Structures are given as structure tokens and as C-alpha cells.
Amino acid sequence: MFDSLQNRLGDVFDRLKKRGALKEADVTAALREVRVALLEADVALPVVKEFVDKVRERAIGQEVIKSVSPGQQVIKIVHDNLVEMLGTDSSGINLNAVPPVPILMVGLQGGGKTTSTAKLAKRLKERDRKKVLMASLDIYRPAAREQLRVLGEQIDVATLPISENETPVSIAKRAMTAGKLQGFDVVMLDTAGRLSIDESMMDEVIQVRDAVKPAETILVADAMTGQDAVTTARNFNERVGLTGIVLTRMDGDARGGAALSMRAVTGVPIKAVGVGERADALEDFHPERVAGRILGMGDVVSLVEKAAETIEVEEAERIAKKMQKGAFDLEDMLSQLRQVKKMGGLGGVMSMLPGMGKLQKQMAGANMDDSVIKKQEAIILSMTKVERKNVKLMNASRRRRIAAGSGTSVQEVNKLLKQHQDMTRVMKQMGKMGGMKGLGALLGGGGGMPGMPSPGQMPGQLPSGLGGKGMPKLPGGMLPPGFPGKK
Amino acid sequence: MSDELGEGEERRGWFRRLKDGLAKSSSKLVGGISGVFTTKRLDEASLEELEDVLITADLGIETSARLIASLSKAKFGKDVTDEEVRTSFAEEIAEILRPAARPLDVATGRKPHIVLMVGVNGSGKTTTIGKLAKQFKDRGLSVMMAAGDTFRAAAIEQLQVWGERTGTPVIAKAQGSDAAALAFDAINEAKAAGADVLLIDTAGRLQNRAELMEELAKVIRVIRKQDETAPHDCVLVLDGTVGQNAHNQVKAFKEMVAVSGLVITKLDGSTRGGVVVALADQFELPVHAVGVGESAEDLQPFDADRFARDLMGLE
Numbered sequence: 129m130f131d132s133l134q135n136r137l138g139d140v141f142d143r144l145k146k147r148g149a150l151k152e153a154d155v156t157a158a159l160r161e162v163r164v165a166l167l168e169a170d171v172a173l174p175v176v177k178e179f180v181d182k183v184r185e186r187a188i189g190q191e192v193i194k195s196v197s198p199g200q201q202v203i204k205i206v207h208d209n210l211v212e213m214l215g216t217d218s219s220g221i222n223l224n225a226v227p228p229v230p231i232l233m234v235g236l237q238g239g240g241k242t243t244s245t246a247k248l249a250k251r252l253k254e255r256d257r258k259k260v261l262m263a264s265l266d267i268y269r270p271a272a273r274e275q276l277r278v279l280g281e282q283i284d285v286a287t288l289p290i291s292e293n294e295t296p297v298s299i300a301k302r303a304m305t306a307g308k309l310q311g312f313d314v315v316m317l318d319t320a321g322r323l324s325i326d327e328s329m330m331d332e333v334i335q336v337r338d339a340v341k342p343a344e345t346i347l348v349a350d351a352m353t354g355q356d357a358v359t360t361a362r363n364f365n366e367r368v369g370l371t372g373i374v375l376t377r378m379d380g381d382a383r384g385g386a387a388l389s390m391r392a393v394t395g396v397p398i399k400a401v402g403v404g405e406r407a408d409a410l411e412d413f414h415p416e417r418v419a420g421r422i423l424g425m426g427d428v429v430s431l432v433e434k435a436a437e438t439i440e441v442e443e444a445e446r447i448a449k450k451m452q453k454g455a456f457d458l459e460d461m462l463s464q465l466r467q468v469k470k471m472g473g474l475g476g477v478m479s480m481l482p483g484m485g486k487l488q489k490q491m492a493g494a495n496m497d498d499s500v501i502k503k504q505e506a507i508i509l510s511m512t513k514v515e516r517k518n519v520k521l522m523n524a525s526r527r528r529r530i531a532a533g534s535g536t537s538v539q540e541v542n543k544l545l546k547q548h549q550d551m552t553r554v555m556k557q558m559g560k561m562g563g564m565k566g567l568g569a570l571l572g573g574g575g576g577m578p579g580m581p582s583p584g585q586m587p588g589q590l591p592s593g594l595g596g597k598g599m600p601k602l603p604g605g606m607l608p609p610g611f612p613g614k615k
Numbered sequence: 616m617s618d619e620l621g622e623g624e625e626r627r628g629w630f631r632r633l634k635d636g637l638a639k640s641s642s643k644l645v646g647g648i649s650g651v652f653t654t655k656r657l658d659e660a661s662l663e664e665l666e667d668v669l670i671t672a673d674l675g676i677e678t679s680a681r682l683i684a685s686l687s688k689a690k691f692g693k694d695v696t697d698e699e700v701r702t703s704f705a706e707e708i709a710e711i712l713r714p715a716a717r718p719l720d721v722a723t724g725r726k727p728h729i730v731l732m733v734g735v736n737g738s739g740k741t742t743t744i745g746k747l748a749k750q751f752k753d754r755g756l757s758v759m760m761a762a763g764d765t766f767r768a769a770a771i772e773q774l775q776v777w778g779e780r781t782g783t784p785v786i787a788k789a790q791g792s793d794a795a796a797l798a799f800d801a802i803n804e805a806k807a808a809g810a811d812v813l814l815i816d817t818a819g820r821l822q823n824r825a826e827l828m829e830e831l832a833k834v835i836r837v838i839r840k841q842d843e844t845a846p847h848d849c850v851l852v853l854d855g856t857v858g859q860n861a862h863n864q865v866k867a868f869k870e871m872v873a874v875s876g877l878v879i880t881k882l883d884g885s886t887r888g889g890v891v892v893a894l895a896d897q898f899e900l901p902v903h904a905v906g907v908g909e910s911a912e913d914l915q916p917f918d919a920d921r922f923a924r925d926l927m928g929l930e
């Protein structure tokens with residue numbers, strides 16, 4: 129349904145190659161496509177207009193750099209402005225106040241406040257070494273306080289004991305008192321979901337705010353939100369006063385235009401993004417990534433940069449060669465696993481590529497996730513160097529020893545060995561066929577992942593890198609081919 | 616929907632809330648349109664502005680363009696009044712929505728008629744189950760609920776509270792147990808109890824998470840071991856504030872678990888829920904009901920004409 133902006137702009141600019149500077153008419157034509165792309169990504173219309181005007185002003189008259197097409201030039205301008213408007217990388221939670229520092233979480237129903245409260249608490253506890261107390265002021269939703277209590281248990285963070293017949297304001301006060309008396313550094317206040325047009329509920333949260341004077345008031349909002357994002361964000365900001373936003377469900381396939389809408393109308397930073405249901409599924413906010421996502425073009429730039437940074441080219445090429453000969457041993461597999469890990473895991477690699485939804489799905493379906501990577505790494509690390517070079521040595525007692533050593537089971541060891549065997553076989557075949565082109569080659573260094581769609585099936589398109597033709601080739605062997613196989 | 620006179624007070628509150636909500640939603644849209652038109656010639660510029668107004672209501676670019684095109688065909692270059700434009704739009708929208716307005720029919724004589732609620736996280740599945748249980752009970756049906764969200768913290772307790780509120784038995788196992796097995800057992804219990812309706816809750820899941828979607832498919836496979844024709848309804852609950860991602864949600868859930876109808880929640884808020892128009896346009900799925908609040912009574916049948924006319928601020 130969504131064409132990438134690059135594709136859209138390609139058509140617009142085909143007609144006007146070889147022109148010196150970007151002319152008003154050209155820019156206007158391009159920005160019509162930008163407008164559509166942003167609206168499809170759910171950026172709110174007033175924000176789209178403001179953005180387009182700003183870009184128009186900056187783009188007209190700019191010299192087109194020789195090596196890029198006008199389309200690419202406009203994309204770069206659009207992208208840069210989008211990044212600017214989205215703000216800077218995550219700033220941390222502001223803890224500059226007398227402890228216990230109150231943090232107030234607010235938002236619409238079901239946005240992810242309670243879950244995000246636990247996620248932030250866990251992060252403050254682990255990253256900042258803070259002693260955190262969580263309290264739920266949600267006296268309305270069935271089992272809301274119980275939910276926070278259970279989450280507290282799961283992440284080993286204290287929660288305020290629940291008592292009945294208390295107003296949210298008095299719970300908040302009790303939490304602050306408990307925080308003071310028991311020496312907590314931070315008190316996180318989770319609140320009930322409320323509509324921004326519900327006057328009495330908005331008044332309630334204002335009373336809470338006035339009672340505790342939070343150091344941070346964080347709006348928790350769903351990345352899938354549509355045009356309503358501006359209304360909600362504006363109302364919460366005007367009535368309650370926000371200091372930050374947490375954007376949840378960024379693990380979904382929404383383009384996330386709400387991020388731009390909310391940032392634009394409130395001016396407050398996006399503090400973190402939720403990428404899953406578990407307490408550790410919280411990430412820093414990276415404007416480049418989100419900009420690429422909103423434009424539907426993936427974050428190719430940072431993928432390339434990151435790849436260049438982390439992959440030791442020679443090592444990768446050495447492995448790629450061995451792969452093609454079918455002489456790929458477990459030591460090589462380990463090296464590949466580690467490169468994927470360095471790139472931010474499979475999710476990290478995938479999320480940076482455009483049109484990877486389908487692929488990600490298949491990987492998830494095949495249980496290819498980062499925990500598998502960790503496990504497989506552990507298994508190989510429990511082998512001796514000699515075993516890694518020569519799989520044939522692997523008899524039953526060695527397998528048992530390796531399983532015990534890596535905290536896995538013999539079945540899991542067997543599975544890894546089977547995968548290695550499959551990979552070797554497939555790679556031999558690939559080598560004979562002259563390797564795969566396109567994305568397969570990009571990811572597999574001439575290998576290719578069995579069971580993965582051929583590049584033709586890939587949804588979307590890899591936009592050509594700025595200034596170059598086609599996707600810049602990454603050093604071979606970024607992802608192990610066939611890795612790590614099915615259950 | 617059954618009307619209990621004894622609840623007059625609460626009911627009036629609910630209607631007022633709905634009306635206030637809708638008035639708020641439509642006033643913005645209508646304000647926009649009135650700004651464009653008082654009585655003036657329908658030209659390119661006014662059409663473009665009009666299209667913006669529809670986009671702001673989440674109708675999406677395609678549906679908005681289609682509505683604009685049909686308006687422009689009929690009226691381009693003519694002098695039109697505000698009222699005419701509104702009526703024309705409302706009619707167009709109602710036409711798209713009318714085939715979708717079909718309530719959930721559970722009085723099928725099956726014992727039990729099995730309804731599976733699915734959807735992304737936080738959309739309102741559990742709450743909608745509570746609301747439906749109340750409606751069905753008010754109609755004299757015997758209802759049971761199954762706490763099929765065995766994953767999220769306190770999801771079971773949440774449904775149990777709804778069970779207490781509505782006087783409905785809840786079949787549950789410990790958190791972390793297998794959702795499919797729970798569904799299987801729940802059907803057994805509902806059969807034994809001779810229940811008319813069994814409402815099965817499920818954990819929220821994003822449609823792009825293949826392994827979670829597969830888990831849902833497994834729940835259905837296991838349900839079918841009990842009754843080949845079940846689930847008799849598979850209702851996708853959509854958050855009314857959702858934007859264009861709703862298309863992906865409907866598509867993915869429809870493919871994976873044969874969704875048979877929709878419920879749209881949170882329409883009491885500042886959102887317009889305009890994406891429903893686009894969805895009805897694109898997928899042939901009934902919209903069974905709309906959620907307009909957090910209490911058991913806050914579930915409305917979906918009325919296409921009223922939705923459309925309210926959206927356009929027409930009486």
C-alpha cells in the first residue's frame with residue numbers, strides 16, 4: 129500500500145534531470161508527494177503543512193549536487209528537516225530534584241502507561257542504580273493496581289501497597305511519604321487512562337500534579353495513533369504540562385507519524401520508545417530511524433554507517449570465501465553470530481532495512497530471535513577449539529558436556545549442529561550456482577538464507593544510497609546464511 | 616440492544632456522553648467545512664481544502680479522494696451551500712457504511728455460540744467482552760467468559776472483575792498457562808453448563824508478530840477440535856484512535872484468523888474514527904458495535920446513517 133517516497137519522487141524528477149538548481153515548481157511537485165507520504169504515515173495534517181512549508185523555503189534555489197538526482201536531493205532535505213523536527217536523541221529522565229523524585233505518567237486509555245511505568249522503573253533501577261517505588265493511581269480500571277503490582281514483582285521493583293477507598297491524590301501523597309520515609313530515589317506514579325476531553329478526569333490529574341510537583345510528566349502514546357495525536361498531545365500539554373513523551377508499540381508496523389505530530393505540537397522530547405510487551409522492551413529514541421520509518425525508506429544511512437563500523441571487512445570476506453567452498457566451520461559461525469549481535473541483533477539489522485516487514489515475520493515464525501543468537505553463541509563457546517574446527521568429533525558424550533556447559537539441552541546442541549550442516553550444504557550449492565544477487569548477497573555474503581524470500585518477493589525496495597547507484601554493498605557475511613533455522 | 620427501564624438514569628448519561636463526544640468530533644469537521652463553504656462556487660481550491668478536512672478525520676487519502684471526486688462530479692462549478700455539501704458527504708459515507716452495520720448475532724441456539732475476541736494490545740478486547748456479556752445477559756442469554764489472556768499481568772483478574780460486575784462465570788487458569796488449552800477446557804465447561812454464549816478473551820498482539828499470530832491460529836485449531844464450526848464469531852477490536860495502520864491490522868488478522876466482524880472502541884474521545892469509513896470501503900466486514908466509554912453500558916450498535924450524519928454535524 130505504501131510506496132516509498134523515493135519511488136514517488138522518482139517519477140516526479142525523471143522529467144527534470146540535468147537542472148542546476150531546485151526550482152519552485154519542481155520543489156512544489158516533489159512536496160506534493162512528500163505530503164502524501166507523511167499523511168499515509170499518520171502525521172497530522174496541520175503538522176504536515178507546517179513541515180512542507182518549511183522544507184519548501186529551504187529547498188528552493190538549492191544547487192543540486194552533481195552526483196545525486198534532484199529526487200535524492202529533495203529526500204535528503206526532507207529527511208534532514210524531519211530529523212531536526214523530531215528532535216535530538218533521547219535525553220534521559222530528569223532526576224534533578226530532591227529525592228524522592230516524582231515522575232507522573234499520563235495518557236489515553238490503553239496507551240501503555242502501566243507497562244511503560246514498569247519499563248522505566250526497571251531502567252532507572254538497572255542503568256541509573258536508583259531505588260524506585262511505583263504506585264498506581266488507577267482506581268477505575270479493573271485490576272489496574274494489581275497489574276502494576278505483578279509487574280513490580282516481575283522486575284523486582286517495589287510497589288506501594290494497595291489500599292481501598294482512596295482517591296488518586298491521596299494515593300499519590302501516600303506514595304511520596306512512603307518514598308521519603310523509606311529512602312527511595314524515585315517515585316513513579318502510574319495513572320488511569322483518560323480522554324483529553326474529559327474535563328473531570330483532566331482536573332483529577334491536575335490535582336495529582338499539584339500535590340506532588342513531578343520532575344517529569346510523561347505522555348504515553350501509541351505509535352499507531354492517527355490524526356487525533358495532535359489533539360490529545362496538545363490537550364495534555366496545555367492542561368497538565370508535559371516534559372516528555374514515551375511512544376509505545378514501535379515494534380508494530382505503523383509508520384509512526386504520531387511521533388512527529390506530538391513532538392511538533394508539544395515541543396517536548398520523545399524520551400523513549402516501547403518495542404514490546406516485556407519490561408526490557410524499551411529503547412532510546414533515534415530521530416534518524418524514526419524519520420526514515422515515517423518516510424517509508426528505512427534507515428539505510430545508519431545501517432550502512434553501522435555496518436562499516438562494526439564489521440571487520442577482511443574477516444567477513446574470509447568467511448564468505450570459506451562459505452562458498454563449503455569449508456565453513458563452527459568458529460566461522462561464531463564470528464558471524466557476533467557480528468549480528470554487534471549490529472544490534474537481528475531486530476536491529478532488520479529494523480533498519482526498508483520493507484522488511486515480511487522478512488521479519490518469517491524470521492519470527494522461524495524463531496529467529498536474539499535469544500536464539502545468545503544461546504547459540506553459548507553453545508559454540510562451550511566447545512573446544514578443536515571441536516569447532518571439526519564437527520565430526522561431536523559424539524554423544526561431547527554433546528552432553530557442551531549442553532551442560534552452555535546451560536542448554538542436548539537437543540539444542542543437536543539443533544545447532546544440524547543447522548550448521550544445513551548451512552554448509554546450502555552454501556556449497558550456492559557457491560556452485562554463483563551466489564545470490566541483491567539482498568541475499570547483501571545479507572549473506574554470497575550465501576543466502578534458505579527459506580527466505582528471494583529478493584523479488586521482497587516487499588518495498590531498497591532505495592539507492594544517496595549519491596550512488598543501487599544499494600551500497602555491505603561487506604560480505606553480515607548475516608549467516610540459513611541462520612539459525614527452524615525449530 | 617436491550618433497554619432496561621430501570622437504568623434510565625445511567626442510560627441518559629451514556630447517551631449524553633456519546634452525543635457530547637460526537638458533537639465534539641463533528642464540530643471540528645463541520646467547522647472546517649463551514650470555513651470552506653458558506654455559499655460559494657465549488658472550485659479546485661475549495662475541493663482541496665475539503666479533502667483536508669476529511670483527512671483530518673482519519674478517512675485516509677484514498678477514501679477522501681474518492682469522496683471528493685464524487686462530490687466534484689456532481690457539483691463542480693456550481694454554487695453550493697454548506698448544508699448541501701454536508702448532506703452530500705453524509706449520504707456518500709452512509710452508503711459506504713450501511714452494509715457494515717450488522718450487530719453480533721449470538722442467539723443461534725448453539726450451546727455455546729463461541730465468540731473469540733482478538734486485536735492489538737490495549738484496543739479494548741477485555742472491556743468489550745464485559746460489555747457484550749452484559750448485553751447478552753440482559754437479553755436473557757446465559758453467558759460464560761474465558762480468560763484466554765494468560766500472558767499479560769493481571770489480565771485474568773481484570774476479566775474476573777468484569778465477571779463479577781456482570782454476574783458472568785469466568786473460566787480461568789493460572790497466568791502463564793497455555794491459552795489454547797484454556798479455550799479447550801472452557802468450551803467443555805460451557806457445554807456442560809449449557810451456556811448460550813461463550814466469550815473468549817485473548818492476549819493483545821501486534822499483527823506483524825508472526826509467532827504471536829501463529830499462537831492465535833493454534834487457539835482456533837484447538838477450539839475446532841471441540842466444535843468444527845467454531846469460533847462462530849471472531850471479532851477484531853480496533854482502537855478508535857488508530858490511524859492508517861488499521862488497514863494492516865484488519866488485513867493481517869483477517870488472513871490469519873478469519874476475522875468475521877469488527878468493534879471500534881473509544882469513540883467517546885476526541886477521535887473521529889474516520890478510518891472505519893475506509894475500512895468498510897476496503898474490507899467487507901460488519902461493524903458490530905462501537906465502544907463509547909468504560910462502563911458495561913457503553914457499547915452502542917453501529918448505525919451507519921447516524922454515524923455518517925453525526926460525523927457531518929447533521930441532525
Ligand SMILES: Nc1nc2c(ncn2[C@@H]2O[C@H](COP(=O)(O)OP(=O)(O)OP(=O)(O)O)[C@@H](O)[C@H]2O)c(=O)[nH]1
Pocket residue numbers: 235236237238239240241242243244266269272319320321322348375376377378379380401402403404405409736737767819821
Ligand atoms: N507490542 C507492544 N505492546 C505494548 C507496548 N507497551 C504496552 N504494550 C501492551 O499494551 C497493552 C496496554 O498496556 P497498559 O500498560 O496496560 O496500558 P495503560 O495505558 O496502562 O492502559 P490503561 O491503564 O487501561 O489506560 C498491554 O497489553 C501491554 O502489554 C509496546 O511497546 N509494544
Ligand SMILES: Nc1nc2c(ncn2[C@@H]2O[C@H](COP(=O)(O)OP(=O)(O)OP(=O)(O)O)[C@@H](O)[C@H]2O)c(=O)[nH]1
Pocket residue numbers: 237238269321323734735736737738739740741742743764767770817818819820852880881882883884905906907908909913
Ligand atoms: N473511553 C473508552 N475507554 C475504553 C473503551 N473501551 C476500552 N476502554 C479502556 O481502554 C483500556 C484498555 O482496555 P482493555 O479492555 O484492557 O484492552 P485489551 O484490548 O483487553 O488490552 P490488552 O489485553 O492489554 O491487549 C482500559 O482502560 C479500558 O477501560 C471505550 O469504548 N471508551
Ligand SMILES: [Mg+2]
Pocket residue numbers: 241242243266272318319320321
Ligand atoms: Mg494502566
Ligand SMILES: [Mg+2]
Pocket residue numbers: 740741742764770816817818819
Ligand atoms: Mg485484555
